[in-house]
């Protein structure tokens with residue numbers, strides 16, 4: 001039988017054991033499933049929520065119930081930076097994390113946050129599924145995060161409560177919420193605006209009360225968070241195409257037998273496939289929903305005008321992290 005370091009004895013089992021000892025009857029210890037707790041920032045209806053649910057189901061099936069994962073949606077277990085720490089320490093067993101807020105913990109992942117580094121979500125998938133993706137997984141593993149597969153999150157664009165952004169000049173004077181990463185503060189700064197890092201859960205209220213004028217995200221998040229209700233101008237800057245991981249805590253991973261690791265990895269790969277399939281459909285649905293709610297969507301006049309503003313970020317980044325230059329150039333070379 002599969003042995004598991006986390007054997008949990010319930011009070012019933014303990015009582016039974018005592019009775020067994022008293023009666024000098026040998027009883028075999030009952031093995032309870034290893035209950036895994038998983039974090040998700042999104043609602044269960046979001047593609048990532050659905051993919052995590054199917055991951056949980058597959059893991060339970062493929063391990064014959066030795067691992068029983070449960071997903072906690074809507075960030076009820078904490079905001080993303082906090083949840084990353086919880087998975088790193090093993091307090092949580094798995095999660096779907098965006099690579100944006102991962103930067104302060106795993107510097108290599110900041111390469112993925114360089115604006116416009118990926119030309120399209122398809123390029124991002126192809127590159128992350130190959131040898132370059134493995135280099136990011138290695139960097140994550142050094143920080144106790146086992147990345148088993150990569151989810152997509154489309155392209156992020158700017159939105160605000162005041163006016164359409166068509167050129168970098170239109171960004172001036174606007175204050176945007178960004179994810180927890182100084183690179184994004186610099187990104188908005190270079191575009192000509194102001195930025196403040198803030199938890200995702202606080203953005204809606206902050207837009208409503210005018211603490212910020214805007215934020216940036218993909219269509220499904222812009223819609224499911226309700227931000228579109230208050231920030232009606234969505235401008236297609238498409239400045240970030242960020243991968244997300246399905247990550248397992250190193251502590252939880254190492255408790256698994258080889259066979260169960262194999263099963264969990266397979267379930268994670270299937271979950272990523274499902275998430276990517278659901279993604280496109282979700283983009284279209286969200287786009288339609290926000291249009292029906294009178295959101296004004298606009299193309300920017302010239303994307304390369306925004307892109308040109310990002311050069312100092314690349315220059316500084318490579319100067320500060322010479323060891324990461326090859327990752328940047330390899331990603332660029334893979335898209336030529």
Ligand code: BDP
Pocket residue numbers: 041080097098153179199200216217218221244
């Ligand atoms: C969404 C990501 C999620 C982030 C959120 C944000 O999927 O992980 O927490 O953006 O902006 O697109 O914080």
